[in-house]
Amino acid sequence: MAAAVVVSRSLRSLLIRRVMAPTHPGLSLSLRPMSSIAQDVASTAAPRDVPDHNYESLRVTAAQKHILHVQLNRPEKRNAMNKAFWREMVECFNKIAQDPDCRAVVISGAGKLFTAGIDLMDMASEMLQPQGDDVARTSWYLRSLISKYQETFSVIE
Template sequence: MAAGIGRQGLAGALRALRVSRPREQLLLVELNRPDKRNAMCSAFWREMVECFQDIAQDSSTRAVVIAGAGSVFTAGIDLSDLGREFLAVEGEDTARRAWKLRQKIQEFQETFSVLEKCPKPVIAAVHGACIGAGVDLISACDIRYCSEDAWFQVKEVDIGLAADVGTLQRLPKILGSQSLVNELAFTARKLLAPEALTCGLVSRVFPDKETLLDGALDLASAIAARSPVAVQGTKVNLLFSRDHPVSDGLRFMATWNMAMLQTEDVLKSAQAALEKRGPESVTFAKL
């Protein structure tokens, strides 16, 4: 676990994730079951929540990159592991079993919602396969890059399910075509990297995994060089505005900035601009 990250008992205890600090103010969170194609086991769902709750409180981190160890980003849910967990849900009758199943589904939803709740920008760097719950994961990230060999698949209909941890709610707000969203969700067909770029699922495509990670880290470094008050406030307001009418978003923004405009970061940034210096030349306090 990276220095400065890890609630008591979490540091050094990760099974499904690996967290490192490749550059100052950045964290790299890797799905770390390469022998299982980074399939999401029960430990993954718990560790993601704990990890990003910690990151949200870590003033030393200003941006995060999520990637996959090994040959693919993720094969999605580990059915052999989680299938047993869901089948084991008990209840005295149908209603009580359904109630417990609903609670468990909501717990799984939080695994990716925590990415949005974390005020630090989160960049997904996808190579190879990104299947099923992998699409749920990247849909909750702020920025998505991929390599030329990447492909994406909303796989749930092929196993008799409607995707239930975020894809159906977030993907329509990302892609420019509801028709395409419906096609992908109804058929489970593969979406290759060139089409992912064209439709807006990703914003850049790189030749291979190595250049992808370099590009994602360079982007994270550029974000980290800016005022954390400005960057984190921007993320909060973008998400609020996504889910509310324009008038509500404007009111929320006014209330937000009546406090945040009083930061010293505004004066520091303005002075750097007047002196024709970039934001990298300014030292901003931790947030």
């Protein structure tokens, strides 16, 4: 048992010497976790609005080089997804897909919640339109509506 403790101590001291050994003159060694470094960088960089992304329900900013932040921006409605949201998400992510400088996108919600879901008051007119007694036409209409809204999430990929 004593031999294991001696080996453990010698390995520990060897590791400490290797980690604390001087590195290349131009490099410095940081023992802080990556998350705190990332937090420091994020806190010093002020996000700036991206000029060609002006939307009613979204806010697009660039906090760092190559990273865009798309924020659902209706905190007063708990970021509920209205008709403008469905249209703007497709437009926004199609523009981002064409941007050669963007390598990553962060999606978040303004305020306390990411989103409360679909804005039922705004969407009721579209979902509750009378289609008559023809079940086939009603089902075709609902299918096209679902496909239209599915595109909003598919475009993110």
